[in-house]
Amino acid sequence: MAILRIDSSANTNDSVTRALTDRIIAKLGDTNVTVRDLALEPLPQITQTWAVARVTPEEDRAPEQTEALKESDKLVAEMMAADTIVIGAPMYNFSIPAALKAWIDLVARVGVTFRYTEAGPEGLVKGKRVIIAMASGGTPAGAPVDFNTPYLKTVLGFMGMDDVTIISADALATDPEATMANAHTAVDALQSSDARKAA
Template structure:
């Protein structure tokens, strides 16, 4: 049965981007002859949430106007891509200790109560189901897993909140200190990824 990989890039850079190079390598490593690859380049721009969007989101689906449905159309498309994917590959460059604004905008558009998560008496429950997620991270000075690593910790937390808990984080950190060693370690980690979840 054909499998689908959703590749999400968020680096503002296209030339010389380490996270984009890693998503290239990961996608090539995981894809088979019958793999369908969906690509979402967040650097092309995403809108920020507005009062109109929030109003549409909290209006019951059956009661939404055409204008409200239009407000949610992009969000619906992004969520459909997530639901269609068996594996999700996310490029995460660390900007100022955090996520690129475009990646945060994507999170805001896909984290929707009653659609990708819900609240229950036992606590919140993610609704995106069992999918494999690989985060390809890159940082100039932040060591992944350190107290200053807000980016990968936040991203894995919010993905888990949506039900995506099978997450592998790999990448090249502290590139400003020893780029050659960081890239070699990241490439080796990609080469060791199991092809099937």
């Protein structure tokens, strides 16, 4: 089973979400892992050229439009090739890091990862398992001011990924030991890909 690991924490030394994604990957037991570190390799912001290129038929694109979509095409291919996507998503100011938003902007493409039909929008990225490692200083996952996990579940679901598990370490400023113990328990309860298939 192929895993796409996405890290977005600006903290590359002692990040809680990076530690959790390490633990999640180890628990899943898969060795075919593609790593996309959005802090070490920042993605470009979308531009006017990119926005026009994404709705221009491939055969009609100018060379600069094709070039503008190259990174997006690569990211979409990584996502499509994965069976499981593990996302480290720390909460910055009640929402996701800008680095992670840049990834979402580049992979959420009409006609590629979702489409509009007479019955409404349809996600085209199907059959994926997504595990999100979320960390915050004190905002509980699911709280009214948590704009991190609901947003991720919404936008991933819009693209067709509705098998989403949240592993939260969401009280680090008040009780870090209990918070991490709870998060580790949640990771340890995850089933491997083989176990899920057998079930």
